[in-house]
Amino acid sequence: MKHVTIGTAGHVDHGKTELVKALTGVDTDRLAEEKKRGITIDLGFARLDFPDGSCASIVDVPGHEKFVKNMLAGAGGIDLAMLVVAADEGFMPQTVEHLDILQLLGVKDGLVVLTKADLVDDDWLGMLEEDVKSRVKGTFLEGKPILRTSARTGEGIEQLREALHGLTLHAGEKSARTPFRLPIDRVFSVDGFGTVVTGTLIDGHIAVGDEAQLMPRGDKCRVRNLQVHGRDVAAVYAGQRAAVNLAGVKKESVSRGDVLCRPDSMHPTLMLDVRLQNLPDSKRIIESGLRLHLYHGAAVRLAKAVLLDRDALRPGENCYAQLRLSEALAARQGDRFVVRFYSPLETIGGGVILDEHPYRHKRNDARVLASLAVRERGSDEAKLTQAIGERDAEGMTLADLAARFDEPEERLTETLAALRTRGKLVEIAPSRYLTASVLDGLWADCETMLAKYHREHPLHAGMRLAEARQRLLHGKAQENADAILACFVREGKLALTAERCALPDFSVRLTKRQSAIRDELLRTCRAAGILGKKQDALCALFDKKDRVECARVLESLLSTGELVLLAPELCVEKSVLDAVGAQVKAWFETHDTLALGEFRDALGTSRDRALLVLEYYDRRGVLRREGDIRRPGARFGELQK
Secondary structure (H helix, E strand, C coil), rough: CCEEEEEEEEEECCCCHHHHHHHHHCCCCCHHHHHHCCCCCCCCCEEEECCCEEEEEEECCCCCHHHHHHHHHCCCCCCCEEEEEECCCCCCCCCCCCHHHHHHHHCCCEEEEECHHHCCCHHHEEEEEEEHHHCCCCCCCCCCCEEECCCCCCCHHHHHHHHHHHHHHHHCCCCCCCCHHHHECCEEEEEECCCEEEEEEEEEEEEEECCCEECCCCCEEEEEEEEEEEEEEEECCCEEEEEEEECCHHHHHCCCCCEEECCCCCCCCEEEEEEEEEEECCCEEEEEEEEEEEEECCEEEEEEECCCCCCCECEEEEEEEEHHHHEECCCCCCCCCEEEEECCCCEEEEEEEECCCCCCCCCCCHHHHHEEEEEEEHHHHHHHHHHHHHCCHHHHEEEHHHHHHCHHHHHHHHHHHHHHHHCCCEEEEEEEEEHHHEEEEEEEHHHHHHHHHHHHHCCCCCEEHHHHHHHHCCCCHHHHHHHHHHHHHHHHHHHECCCEEEECCCCCCCCHHHHHHHHHHHHHHHHHHHHCCEHHHHHHCCCHHHHHHHHHHHHHHHHHHHHHEEECCCEHHHHHHHHHHHHHHHCCCCCCEEHHHHHHHCCCCCHHHHHHHHHHHHHHEEEEEEECEEEEECHHHCCCC
């Protein structure tokens, strides 16, 4: 089912609230001060029912200049606009400002309503309609219906309802694929229920019982109850206005402008890369470094506008800019915003967010400008490649990309396959992608790192994998390290063992004397069997002049796996452990478990030595300890039979 929100806009006292009441029967002036003063101060909400059983939400926003902040809080979630113009006054300053705001927020459809039509004659209404047509020329309202109404007499109300119904039928569907997001425009407490927030769900869907997070502070909470227009519901979908009863959070810790979202789906930011527009009828020049008020959803932040390709933005112009915020904000790429002059407060422009988590840029950087151009108007392939490349070695999954670009995974798969075919992307693991340029850079680093290691440690079989992962990725994206190394192996660039990695043309080369020491060490350890030999005892086999070489050869044998450390300093020859492994494997062909005593008897050794062997297999994941017994572990298949 499609969910549409209609917003009113227009000058103070032009009849917006009475119009909504005539359409819905709901008086949206809920505050005592609003009743007293006769103007809408805060947001009001109503349900508009249509004859076919469908409905829409109406947001009645304030028209007074002093309450534009509240108007902006409600306008961010609307799909259709009713620009309200009083027939006895015509276009006024807030009419113009509200129309500008709707344009800046990307509203695509709507109509114009002439209220109080009963107060003027037809000739005046005809002239007013012509004036309205000229005023909305070049905006989304150009060519849209202009309807005459009177809330007092009922004139035109049913025609307006029909027109709004038609607009809702043609309104676009909102995505339910992206993680849910609800900008909060009201916060209050209800006895017996606790904290309640309201807003329009602009992405995804949310259900009773869902875990949620309040951004930008990051507090976790849970959805206890949901209402849409006063009715309890099990779930709310993008486009619906909702009241959300939250468990696990106090009213005092929630503010208008916060965002309720799926846990970990958004992250706070203090900078935004944007396309910034200065309105054609603005009276201000936006100079680089100018302080502005930023309006995003229901949030307001003080921001410094750093223009990235010029010194000043004149009326009617637009450019790339970086907005540096005074307080953290939760936003997403593609979000619209409005900026107002610092003092006096007046709407001068707005734009669209291109990057919600940018680095701090220098001005006039050609690479930054080119990157932003791709974000704004690049091809689907270019945007995908850039998004994945910006994540460096972390890359992106298919699910990440689907959420980022709000596209079905099936469609993205086709584009990703084409990019892989052309060598632009590499699938390092199922549905996880890196750009080829990032992978090439990682290989260049890896090759340099291993070449240096081989020079410095010529007797080692290679660098330990744990060290290679850390040094190659500098502690970042470690979950991708093995997949990246596996890519290098598949390409024939890297040799990999269970413990070490090396360049494929590298091999340990021993001198004649080192080879003789090696043979003696292996013979001695083989003869010792499962009892093994301490490293000190092995070095003591040789003259003092050979002990340094002995230590080097020992290190080499441990790196190649020909000797294994069963315990610190205790060396066992690999073939001995292979024979023990064969016994263990044979045991589990007829048994489900292995006890220490059973293993000791099978080996014909001491309890202590049997325990050392079992603990060695535990560390490798070959066996899995459960109390006093062992069972086959995840790497049991590695045992020799």
